[in-house]
Amino acid sequence: MRELNKLSAAFVKSAPAGKHGDGGGLSLHKRSATSGKWIFKFSLHGKRPEMGLGPYPEVSLRQAREAATEARQHVREGRSPIKVRQKERREAERNLHLLKDIALDAFEARKAELKGDGKAGRWFTPLELHVLPKLGRVPVAEIDQIDIRNTLAPIWHEKADTAYKALGRLAICMKHAAALGLEVDLNATEKARALLGKQRHKITHLPALPxxxxxxxxxxxxxxxxxxxxxxxxxxxxxxxxxxxxxxxxxxxxxxxxxxxxxxxxxxxxxxxxxxxxxxxxxxxxxxxxxxxxxxxxxxxxxxxxxxxxxxxxxxxxxxxxxxxxxxxxxxxxxxxxxxxxxxxxxxxxxxxxxxxxxxxxxxxxxxxxxxxxxxxxxxxxxxxxxxxxxxxx
The missing domain is CATH 1.10.443.10 (Intergrase catalytic core)
Structure with a gap:
């Protein structure tokens, strides 16, 4: 078996620019005396691809070796560690439950209650225009009252009615996420309302003839x-x-x-x-x-x-x-x-x-x-x- 763990932490820290092998396909490619990247090279199905394991010094020698050990196991099992990592990232993204996906799912669940199945867009529009551009790609479990306050503050007084609707729709989305079993702060919208304060705008009714x-x-x-x-x-x-x-x-x-x-x-x-x-x-x-x-x-x-x-x-x-x-x-x-x-x-x-x-x-x-x-x-x-x-x- 090829020799492993050739490098030491002290050498890695002081090593000059260039490629420095640790054995077993793992090497450190230093661009300068203080920065570089870890590379894992392997053979599979007649090819020798390279897989990045992260930047140095953010990823230490010990962490790079652990990642290389896991990658070698995938190779022994006939799987490309690159494709395994890509698959894991896709699954992780799906498991994030981004707000944009929760909002669409909540909208679909409520279409039957809306006029014309919500095709006019009035239910979803406040979210689409004023919430999702900023919070759409944020995992719903990470959204707190500060995020909501910062998102709606620009329109809280100027477009009071729209902001009020957006906050209400967002509260529905949070409840929908909780019903899906996600750990969300169901009080986040109410706490955001307290942070935003009372709206200056007063709803005016259309004038009527006595x-x-x-x-x-x-x-x-x-x-x-x-x-x-x-x-x-x-x-x-x-x-x-x-x-x-x-x-x-x-x-x-x-x-x-x-x-x-x-x-x-x-x-x-x-x-x-x-x-x-x-x-x-x-x-x-x-x-x-x-x-x-x-x-x-x-x-x-x-x-x-x-x-x-x-x-x-x-x-x-x-x-x-x-x-x-x-x-x-x-x-x-x-x-x-x-x-x-x-x-x-x-x-x-x-x-x-x-x-x-x-x-x-x-x-x-x-x-x-x-x-x-x-x-x-x-x-x-x-x-x-x-x-x-x-x-x-x-």
């Missing part, structure tokens, strides 16, 4: 043009702009408008369509709009599709109004609260909101359609100035 001013505005929408008709239907039904803009003749049957789940704002129970009771006034608006329908859509765009999301907002801007279309939902809700004794669940359902917890919803099979029908008829009477009566539910 409910007492709605009848006068409604009367001003007197022209049989699509913008006026769409605004009138929006007010009469208290629905969101998207649902109104995408209203289709096939969705309407008599005095009921059934909005497909995908046209409603994402809700946990949005697996079913939503029924909207139509007052006689709303039915008249639909009848008028149907005269200009294209491809079944009540409010078609100039060239294709439907009117844009900005159409009604721009109309109110041109009239120099601070209020915006979405605000009419608040106008309606305030009117309900101040002039009626409508039960909470009826009023909230009228807005398409989810009411109660999952267990309560599982046992409650009604959508209060008839109660809502009476309420919406009263609302229509009010906005058209036909009645100012107080609504009472006995």
């Amino acid at each position: 409910w007492k001013e709605v009848p006068a505005f409604y009367r001003s929408l007197s022209e049989p043009i699509l913008t006026h008709l769409a605004m009138r239907l929006l007010i009469l039904t208290a629905m969101r702009s998207k649902s109104v803009r995408l209203a289709h003749l096939d969705q309407i049957e008599g005095d009921t408008w059934t909005i497909p789940a995908e046209n409603m704002k994402s809700r946990k129970d949005a697996a079913t369509d939503f029924r909207v009771p139509l007052s006689p006034e709303a039915q008249e608006v639909i009848s008028e709009a149907s005269k200009s329908a294209r491809d079944g859509y009540l409010f078609p765009g100039v060239r294709k599709g439907v009117i844009s999301d900005a159409t009604m907002s721009r109309y109110m801007e041109r009239r120099e109004m601070e209020a915006r279309p979405h605000g009419f939902r608040s106008s309606f809700r305030d009117w309900v609260a101040e002039t009626t004794n409508t039960p909470h669940e009826v009023a909230e359902t009228a807005l398409g909101h989810v009411v109660g917890g999952s267990v309560e919803r599982a046992y409650r099979r009604t959508d209060h359609l008839e109660q809502r029908r009476a309420l919406m008829c009263r609302w229509a009477d009010y906005v058209t100035a036909k009645s100012g009566e107080i609504v009472r539910f006995g």
Whole structure:
């Protein structure tokens, strides 16, 4: 057997530049008196490749010999120590459980809960844009509150809502990692929130027209043009702009408008369509709009599709109004609260909101359609100035 351990620690430290063999294929290649690298040369399958064992002096003589001994064992077993090391590195990287992989796995697990399986990207986007560029390649088990604080600090006040969402999504990812059996700090996001402090930004709600001013505005929408008709239907039904803009003749049957789940704002129970009771006034608006329908859509765009999301907002801007279309939902809700004794669940359902917890919803099979029908008829009477009566539910 070839002689091993020819070098000594003292010689290695003082050896000049050049190659110095330790035996058994291990040698030190010194570039200068103070630095170099360890090389292991072996024979396998008719070839004599070289394998680096690390830089000197970071890797000591003893450590280099231990690595060479392990490499010789692989050679005796007919395996390339280079390929063995490459395989071990790939496996180690997989076992790191990087945040980017955990985030994608968490997203996949929640797609069924998201509107359109999350294809619009709203759930994942805060992570993708503001967290993963900095922490994506960090093992999730190593992420602490300092990492999170430093990542979100630049947008914590300037983009408060986005930062808040990113922090919430990150907390979900950490819980997902824990469920996979990884050792993570589940309190890291809360501790980061404490470090970041209270956000200066305050969430501002879209301005709404006071409910007492709605009848006068409604009367001003007197022209049989699509913008006026769409605004009138929006007010009469208290629905969101998207649902109104995408209203289709096939969705309407008599005095009921059934909005497909995908046209409603994402809700946990949005697996079913939503029924909207139509007052006689709303039915008249639909009848008028149907005269200009294209491809079944009540409010078609100039060239294709439907009117844009900005159409009604721009109309109110041109009239120099601070209020915006979405605000009419608040106008309606305030009117309900101040002039009626409508039960909470009826009023909230009228807005398409989810009411109660999952267990309560599982046992409650009604959508209060008839109660809502009476309420919406009263609302229509009010906005058209036909009645100012107080609504009472006995």
